[in-house]
Amino acid sequence: MTYSPKIVLIGMPGCGKSTLGKQVAKQLNFDFYDLDEEIVKTEGLEIPKIFLNKGEGYFRNLETKVLQDLLSIDRSFVLSTGGGAPCFNDNMDLINDSGISVFLDVNLDQILQRLTKNEVEKRPMFQGLDTGEIILKLQNLLAERGVFYDKAKIKLSGDDISTEHLISELMSYFKS
Numbered sequence: 668m669t670y671s672p673k674i675v676l677i678g679m680p681g682c683g684k685s686t687l688g689k690q691v692a693k694q695l696n697f698d699f700y701d702l703d704e705e706i707v708k709t710e711g712l713e714i715p716k717i718f719l720n721k722g723e724g725y726f727r728n729l730e731t732k733v734l735q736d737l738l739s740i741d742r743s744f745v746l747s748t749g750g751g752a753p754c755f756n757d758n759m760d761l762i763n764d765s766g767i768s769v770f771l772d773v774n775l776d777q778i779l780q781r782l783t784k785n786e787v788e789k790r791p792m793f794q795g796l797d798t799g800e801i802i803l804k805l806q807n808l809l810a811e812r813g814v815f816y817d818k819a820k821i822k823l824s825g826d827d828i829s830t831e832h833l834i835s836e837l838m839s840y841f842k843s
């Protein structure tokens with residue numbers, strides 16, 4: 668039987684899951700999926716529109732369904748999740764049952780800088796908030812979500828986690 672690793676990136680919104688995931692998949696020659704992009708394709712609506720028109724509860728159930736479908740693919744891939752994905756509907760256990768979860772633990776100051784540049788409009792959780800409110804929101808989210816992120820099989824921290832760093836951690840994990 669061949670081993671098909673499924674690498675699943677998790678972490679706070681803005682920590683770099685989508686950016687890093689794409690790069691790592693390319694370097695490893697694995698398929699790449701972005702959970703949010705797959706949700707958008709399934710629903711035919713952008714993420715902020717799904718939140719606005721159908722509500723967060725609907726989004727979370729759709730997120731779980733699309734996650735389950737992706738995790739059942741029998742090939743190696745890198746999957747970048749959305750920041751909330753591991754924290755609803757037993758998703759973190761699902762991820763750990765079939766994949767290698769990697770928590771990108773980037774500090775909130777760094778995330779704030781990235782989000783406030785140009786990234787708020789894509790993320791309904793932060794729309795309409797000023798900088799102070801975004802800080803509070805990030806702190807509250809991390810307080811709720813840390814317990815889920817902590818279940819990751821691999822944890823990487825730093826302001827700027829590189830593709831090389833992630834690949835080297837994965838190689839050590841595969842060897843262990």
Ligand SMILES: Nc1ncnc2c1ncn2[C@@H]1O[C@H](COP(=O)(O)OP(=O)(O)O)[C@@H](O)[C@H]1O
Nearest residue numbers: 679680681682683684685686687781786827828
């Ligand atoms: N290592 C990095 N250094 C600087 N900016 C980054 C880095 N990784 C991601 N970014 C930027 O931060 C923003 C959020 O990144 P993204 O990959 O969308 O995060 P996530 O998918 O975790 O929400 C984007 O503008 C992206 O270009």
Ligand SMILES: O=C(O)C1=C[C@@H](OP(=O)(O)O)[C@@H](O)[C@H](O)C1
Nearest residue numbers: 679680681703749750751790791
């Ligand atoms: O943290 C969250 O709850 C969310 C994060 C987003 O993904 P990113 O983590 O890629 O921003 C996206 O799934 C949605 O807007 C909800």
Ligand SMILES: [Mg+2]
Nearest residue numbers: 684685748749
């Ligand atoms: Mg993303």
